Amino acid sequence: MLVAVSVALFVLAALCEIGGAWLVWQGVRERRGWWWVGAGVAALGAYGFVATLQPEAHFGRILAAYGGVFVAGSLVWGMVVDGYRPDRYDVLGALVCLLGVAVIMYAPRA
Structure with missing residues (x-):
């Protein structure tokens, strides 16, 4: 159960961070306005x-x-x-990163 909660939190965190960065990008680089930037900062x-x-x-x-x-989510x-x-190669790299996530977070520890 804890693994499912952890994975769900990682997905939510990715949506917030990647979405926030995207909103800032849209506000500044695509000149959509400061409301987009503000929403991005809030999401971050x-x-x-x-x-x-x-x-x-x-x-x-x-x-x-x-x-x-973050790599895979991006x-x-x-x-x-x-x-x-x-x-x-993008897909392979993302899979390697997700394997790293699994090892770091969910490998059995003493």
Whole structure:
């Protein structure tokens, strides 16, 4: 059950961080306005809060593992929102990162 909660929190954190960064990008680079930037900053702040909800107690471990989630999530976001088509090396790299997440977060420890 804790693994399912942890995975759900990683997904929520990715939506907040990647979505927030995308909103800031849209506001600044695509000149959509400061409302977009403000919404992005709020979403990025929410990401910081969501990360604290992880059942694991070690900040470094959570953030290290989240890096892999961020890599894979960024590719998915690009596909869904921006029409980006990852190549096989993008997919392979994301899978390697997710394997790293599994090892860092969910490997049995004494």
